[in-house]
Structures are given as structure tokens and as C-alpha cells.
Amino acid sequence: MRILSGIQPSGSLHLGNYFGAIEQFLNFQEKGAELFIFVADLHALTTTRNAEELRKNSFEVAAAFIALGLTGEQTILYRQSDVPEVLELNWILACLAPMGLLERAVSFKDKVAKGIEANVGLFNYPILQAADILAMQPDKIPVGKDQKQHLEITRDLAEKFNSTFNGNLKLPEAEIPKTAAVVPGTDGEKMSKSYGNTIEIFAEENVLKKQVMGIVTDSTPKGEPLDYSKCNVFALFRLLANEDEAHDLAEKYRNGEVGYGDAKKMLLEKILEKFGAARKRFAELLKNPAAVEKILENGGEKARAEARKNLRVIREKIGLK
Ligand code: ADP
Ligand code: TRP
DSSP, X not given: OEEEEEEOOSSOOBHHHIIIIIXXXXXXXXXXXXXEEEEOHHHHTTTOOOHHHHHHXXXXXXXXXXXXXXXXXXXXXEEXXXXXXXXXXXXXXXXXXXXXXXXXXXXXXXXXXXXXXXXXXXXXXXXXXXXXXXXXXXXXXXXXXXXXXXXXXXXXXXXXXXHHHTOOOOOOEEEOOSTTSSOBOTXXXXXXXXXXXXXXXXXXXXXXXXXXXXXXXXXXXXXXXXOGGGOHHHHHHHHHXXXXXXXXXXXXXXXXXXXXXXXXXXXXXXXXXXXXXHHHHHHHHHTOHHHHHHHHHHHHHHHHHHHXXXXXXXXXXXXXX
């Protein structure tokens, strides 16, 4: 089975990225699947305007993938921009895509509503994503729930290509986690780099602490019963803890045995426990950028060879040769 997914280097990786996407990558890797995982730097150009920042974030997302364990023999890590065939397919798909299909895309509307510039690249975003996917012919795409519509657009475009050109592009399936479809941020909204409500996996410990302590709660004082089902601290704790631990904390909420401050400290401890080893590896990789670069170059070559092979067939179908 072939798995493909990408993450935009538009900021530091957070718990939403981990539980929405990366944890699934690791599960697939463990099951022996072939993984194509990339840093979506071309997508980041829709919103990033700072070259140094983009370079730094791209490097850090790659280092984070490696530190978190995406190092399997069958795992191909690459930079999207190292596979220019994706851009050729982007154009081919753009010529098939009805305007209305993109006009219905909620992520475009959401981003513009948030004040992001409505450039043509941003409008075209789902087509580029479809090209990332269809260039590699994967079976499954592990992503958070917010990406569901982009996957539907990808399937629509693949079907349109197949019916128009008698093609045989594989229709990929989205793989959305059940327990963490939408991970809440520190303010209770969806955790997202662009909302400034993230808890960053690789932040310095004092920054991480500040983020956790900054989670918004109600103002029930310590000693009174708390409603765990409405608490962001508990929702995050539950993702990191085992069932007994979650059950135990729920009980303490009900009995008024813990205050929000205590629960936040427990959450911070869980984060450091879960990601401690990865955080150490990440720090080491930052000191050895050549090692990260080598992995990306190697992955880029493999991904490019796959895209070239698939593009040859596509070109032939549409009459470019
Ligand atoms: P962001 O919204 O912070 O910019 P990205 O769009 O780069 O994050 O998301 C990368 C991956 O992480 C996608 O698969 C996305 O669905 C997933 N993801 C991001 N935020 C969350 C969240 N809060 N809950 C679940 N999955 C998420
Ligand atoms: N749009 C995805 C996000 O914001 C990133 C992405 C780009 C992606 N191309 C992809 C995800 C292809 C899966 C498959 O999270």
C-alpha cells in the first residue's frame, strides 16, 4: 500500500499536526506501507513572503519528521519543490477543473475571511494538492478532517481526467483519525499555526510551558467540581494519556480534587514524556543540517523518478506526445 501526505512549512509543528496527521504516518510506517511524505513548500508560497523564514521552516519540518521517527526503509521524505513534474500536472489538472469546483472550496473562503490575501495561487491551492497526490498514485492520504474537501476535489479531478482521456488514475482515499479529527488549540478553536493557538512539539521548554499554561479555561476555583467534557486541557490530556490515566483525571475533575493549574502541569509532563526523545533528536539534527539535506535530496530523487514515470503516461493520454 502506498501512503502520501504533506505538511506546509508555514510555522512550527504542533499537537494538531501530530495527532491529526503524523501519528497516522507512523502507524502506516509500522505496518510496512510505502510512505511518500513531503514538505509542501510550494503551497506555503500562497501565504509566506519571507525567503529566510520559508527556508528555515522547511528545514525544521523535515528535521521534525525525522526526529519523530519517519525514517523507515520504505519512507520517502522530500521537498515538494524538488519534484517539478507536480507543477506540470498542476497545469494539466487546472485545465480540467471547473471554476465552480474551486469556488466552493471552504479553505479558500476561510483563509480570505481571516485576512489572507486572495491571490490566484491560494485559489489554485486544491489543484496543486491534487497534483501532489495524483503524480504519485497513492492509495491513502492520512490528513486531519479539515483536508476532507481537498481530497474530494482530488478525486473529482482524477475522475474527470479518467473519463475525458480514458485514463486510469487511481482515486485516493482520505484517512482521517477518529479520535483526533480536530485537535483543539489553547483557545478551544481548531489548533492551527494561523490562529496563534498552538502547542508546539519542539518549542523550547519555557515556551512550551507558557503555551500549556495559557490554555483557556473557565474560572471555577480549585476545590470545586470541574466539567472535564468541556475542558481543553482535558481534551489534550486525553490524546496523550492511556485510558486509566484519562479516567483517573476525569474522576479528579468531578470530585474537585484538581484545579486547572494542576491539570495543565500534568499535561505538560505528558507532552515532555511523549516527545522527550524526539525533542532531543530534533536538537541534534538542527546542529547537523547536512544530514537532513542528504535525506531530502535522496528522497527527492526517488519521488521525482516516480512522478516522471506517471507523467509520461499522462502526457501521452492527453496528446502532448
Ligand atoms: P495548520 O492549520 O496549523 O496550518 P496544516 O494545514 O499545515 O496545519 O496541517 C498539516 C496536517 O495537520 C494536515 O493533515 C491537517 O489536517 C493536520 N492538522 C492541522 N491542524 C489540525 C488540528 N487542529 N486537528 C487535527 N488535524 C490537524
Ligand atoms: N493542504 C495540506 C495542509 O494544509 C498540505 C498538503 C499539500 C497535502 N499537499 C498535500 C496534504 C497532499 C496531503 C496530500 O495540511
